[in-house]
Amino acid sequence: MKKLSIKLGAIFFLCILGLESFMFFFLHNALVESRIQEELNALQARGNSHRTILENHFTPETIAHVALMETESTTDVVVTGTDLQILGSSSANGQLSNNLMLPLKEIPREGVIIENDWETEPFISTVSSLENEGETIGYVFMYQDTETVHSLIKRLNQHFLLAGFLTVALTLFIIALLSKAITKPLINMKDATFQISQGNYSISLPETGKDELGDLAKSIESLAHDLTFLTQERNDFLASISHELRTPITYIKGYTEIVLKRDLSEEERRNYLTIILEETNRLHDLIKQLFDLAKMDQNSFLIEKTEVNMKEILEKVEIKLAPAFKEKRMTLEISCLTDSFLMADPVRIEQIFLNLLDNSIKYSSQGGITSVTVEQRKGQLFVTIRDTGNGIPEEDLPYIFNRFYRVDKSRTRLLGGAGLGLSIVKELVNKHDGTITVKSKIQEGTEFQMVFKGAWSDENNFTSGR
Secondary structure (H helix, E strand, O other): OOOHHHHHHHHHHHHHHHHHHHHHHHHHHHHHHHHHHHHHHHHHHHHHHHHHHHHHOOOHHHHHHHHHHHOOOOEEEEEEOOOOOEEEEOOOOHHHHHOOOOOOOOOOOOOEEEEOOOOOOOEEEEEEEEEEOOEEEEEEEEEEEHHHHHHHHHHHHHHHHHHHHHHHHHHHHHHHHHHHHHHHHHHHHHHHHHHHHOOOOOOOOOOOOOOHHHHHHHHHHHHHHHHHHHHHHHHHHHHHHHHHHHHHHHHHHHHHHHHHHOOOOHHHHHHHHHHHHHHHHHHHHHHHHHHHHHHHHOOOOOOOOEEEEHHHHHHHHHHHHHHHHHHOOOEEEEEEEOOEEEEEOHHHHHHHHHHHHHHHHHOOOOOOEEEEEEEEEOOEEEEEEEEOOOOOOHHHHHHOOOOOOOOOHHHHHHHOOOOOHHHHHHHHHHHOOOEEEEEEEOOOEEEEEEEEEOEEEOOOOEEEEO
16 A cells, blocks of 8 residues: 555545444434334324224223234234233234233323333333223233334345445545545656656646645746756856856966066066956955855854944945046935934945945946935835946846846956846845845936835934035
């Protein structure tokens, strides 16, 4: 019994068989008891009918007439006096005279049952009293052979056996269909998970309805889709990191060989060494970014939150980036509450601003404007960074936070980016329980908005700086 369908079928069958057996047993006993009671009631009613006739005409002729009527039926009657002397009988069976007894000293007018043990006794019997002007003048005993009762119960048992056989057969058939219907989707899912384990993620499962099995099938398909995406992302990541590492290493190796093997002038040597230093710094930054991302993935990236004054953070960022904005003749506008506070890691918050504003410088034309707006709404801090740069194509917006993703690969490489800055920004925002969204239009600019929870301010004065 290794198959799930057989196990389920066996469990269902045993449970249903037990329930049906209990119900059949209860119903059988109830029907037998009801039928026996009906026979006793009919026997007692027949005795009461004879009693009525005999009370009106208690003569030897009437007694003989009553006995004669019972000779052609399945029941027998015995009429006695008060001393139980037989006055008339429909049967010559001596056993009837041996069963003449009164269960009570005074027999009620409606009569009583003398014997109801149909299983072991040869007869079931009742007795009714004969009265004349309030005095008992005799008794009417009624008997019925229990063989007729046994015959009746036998037929009832046969009907129950037939019904039970048909019920069991129908139950087995239904359970077989149900087990197959239930286990077929599970077998399909098992095959699908085996395919996934073999590296085949292009699976499709049939619709099974809006139940738990349907939810499980959708979850497996979603898992396969996610694994496909992760596999592709891993392959792209390995290809990208290989390329990103190869480029600076190639430059460093090539120019180092030139410096070592050729007789160069001091100016040429300085130029080559400058290139080597730039590529070394690029390699250093790339490795640092990769190391940060790896720690974020492993949840070992430490965020040391403290009370941060956003105005002070933005002032530091403005000072650091002022030469770069000035060199490109760009304008940086900052609008922030004088005292706007947030529980955050000041170093990481500064890193977020530096990365986003550095992108704004790289992808904006000379004379462009970049604005940073910080607002508070119902305990949340809304940070909006908007520029008038080149913009991002709509089809690229869903992927710009992916690692190594570039909108314009050739141009980005010339600008020195590795496609990790926005990935790090998103991870840092998430680490601060915040969200980041982006909107952009080609040749109109790009807008990043971050929302952080748990902000507060000591003053409501709004200042702006340029």
